[in-house]
Amino acid sequence: MTDTSIDNHAYENEAQFGDYFALLKPRVMSLVVFTAFVGLLAAPVPVHPFIGFVSILFIAIGGGASGALNMWWDADIDAVMKRTRNRPIPAGRVSGDTALAIGVALAAFGVIFLGLASNWVAAGLLAFTIFFYVVIYSIWLKRWTPQNIVIGGAAGAFPPMIGWAVATGGIAPESILMFTLIFMWTPPHFWALALFMRSDYDDAGVPMLTVTHGRRATRNHILGYTILLAALAIGTGFTSVGGPVYLSVAVVLNALFLKGAVDIWRRDEDMSEADNFAAERKFFKLSLLYLFAHFGAILIEAGLSRFGLGGWA
Template sequence: MTDVRAYDTTPEAQFGDYVALLKPRVMSLVVFTAFVGLWVAPVTVHPFVAFCSVLFIALGGGASGALNMWYDADIDAVMRRTQGRPIPAGRITGPEALAVGLALSGIAVLMLGLAANWFAAGFLAFTIFFYAVIYTIWLKRSTPQNIVIGGAAGAFPPMIGWACATGGISLESLLMFALIFFWTPPHFWALALFMKEDYHKAGVPMLTVTHGRAVTRRHIFAYTLVLAPFALWLGFTGIGGPIYLAVSVALNALFIAGGWRILRRTEEQATADGYRVEKSYFRLSLYYTFLHFAALLAQSVVGGW
């Protein structure tokens, strides 16, 4: 009798595929900002409770990623930079990804409630819902403001970390939210400037697709101007200090200068040099948030104002 498995060319899922399903690069920023939010809070948290809290926030972030990949599998199959993801590559099925996402969501929320407090757990549940439903299912395919509103999901983790320690919300946690929230649009629009064709093929109404690159350039620069005051304001709160303020001033000066360079460029100039300035600005944006939160961490170690 012929073994039909010998003719099965479907790639078998490996452990790494399930890790990729959780979007580990995105999750690393979630983990770091949540940890900083918890660390700088004015409440001492037992190390084991802190470890468990960050672990379950990370698990919730991974669950969000799995649910996003489940719903966006059709888009991912079209876009060049996402075709290798586990679902479009055929290594994991859609139903499997959905099951993983839902299971991890339930575990993360329940365990965070038991480890820290139920306010933080409810906040995590809302964040997962916001990313998976509000952003992925509703906004992403319906409006060029998708990344503006949807960016809130990525800005919640430091607030959740703060809530794990304090059980609530404060000005400091709101400003940490604002820093990530207003950083997200220029970060993704810079990527969209040199990846426009991907979004166009996938039918995703990014600003570059619906309004063109010139409008996108103006929006990027405008958001750098809106972002800077919130980033600097954080330096004058109870968790700020001279170290953070110095880092923030330098980073925002670079970010505004980069946004200005993008604003002044024509498409002919960008095409001629392969979007070199836009790619450089995108790389800078990757460091922008990490270094701000690293500065908050360093400031908390040496003491603030």
Template sequence: MSDASLNTVTSQTGEAGFGDYFALLKPRVMTLVVFTALVGLLAAPVGVHPVVGFAAILFIAVGGGASGALNMWWDADIDRVMKRTRSRPIPAGTISADEAFAFGIALAGFAVVMLALATNLVAAGLLAFTIFFYVVIYSMWLKRWTPQNIVIGGAAGAFPPMIGWAAATGSVSVESVLMFALIFMWTPPHFWALALFMRSDYENAGVPMLTVTHGRRVTRVHILIYTILLAALAVGTGFTAVGGPVYLAVAVVLNLMFLLGALRIWRRDEVAAEADAYAVEKRFFRLSLYYLFLHFGAIALEAALVPYGLGGW
């Protein structure tokens, strides 16, 4: 048997490596899930034992990864078309779609049960709902049906801090809903900025992103509207129990920068955008990553300062 034929057998039998299965969990998305869930857990007024806290974050991450695997199983056809997703394990042929489905379902059940055992039923219920929302509501239903896909579907990515909070407190409260709302409102401008400079990818895959269905002008207007609403929410959160002087200062600076970026995007036309290869849109997208990281970092810092009599109001 030659090496060439062995390689062919490898891809057909799905003889995947450990890294291929790990890639199914969408590690980059998982980092956001881990970070925001950790902040939710730390910001909660009830302390948890470090081992329980570690287990909670781990099972939330596994649950998030499971929904990523199920999303890749469902979206394998469009992942093959899009440049950005072509090298994922299923389109690359290293893991079969059936295997990804079994892997995702098993991990989802495992993560929910283990989170219930390690923490409480509220956190586990929220994790189960998040997986259901991401896979069924977003991936199977909204993504290919409406240009509002990421507006509503963004809720799935917004749940982790709420789950982290629930893992510590066993309940849902105004503060955890505000953290949810922060990610929920941040998601549309973040993804629409990406869609502005990746439009052909979504168009080829037949995904009805706002840029494809309503054009770039409308998308630019939408980015500005959502950014204004997000800024009001983000700064307003600074006056609640999870906020404080540090958070407020960070929020004011970041939201001014974000608003300025959204205004620049709104004022531009396609000729100007094409001329500099979407430099403004790409800068706004990069800023959006720092935006979320720094907001949640500030919430965590406020919580960390409380024992020293400094955090919060």
């Protein structure tokens, strides 16, 4: 459980706007916004530009609320890990109570106003996403099981479904497919990070796969998930959200991603330590491009389809 005794008020007057904004995890929020936007435009039902804009804004606010609540809960382990110790709460610039209040307020605001702006199916999905990320992943899974990022990764996979629901008022196989693409991408993405940041998770007592089963098992899992992901990603090219542009991107990127996973799988610990986990770092950076490029290609296909040029028709 988070330690809210991390000097809740002593440094509050030193907080800057950037500290409060950092609570919202803006880099994660950018992925939420982009994939939700793609889900909205890939849907077969057109949305008024103003409704689409405010809906994406409220989805972003909901994503930011999740980040603030996650930072509130994880303040104790964030203070231990090198990667996170300078976040606003462990650094003493924002109190845990303030982060909790901001997170709850933004969550309620985002969900209610998304429901009013679009529909309550989309709002319900946003509410469930926040609940899943904060309660199911952060509070329960993260500190309990090495499958934390596998199951918990669903939280980051919901935004395209929310965007689709904004447009259509429901869920469809296409939105589930976009969800699955992110869901399968998440484990190899985070396990690559865990390979070269394992000491952080060791120090914090987080049961990441690298900690509980070792680096060799983690490398095996990365390769296995990457193979399944490649099959899914390329197969998506032949569905209604795919097309020639998407398929071209998917084939190239998945070939590179598979090569990266094989490079990681072939390594031993002595090699990894000697070169500072260069292959793992390269794979992690590629994984960031991977997801944005796939959803960017879906967005292009959606744009082309508006003019009767997209897909395989």
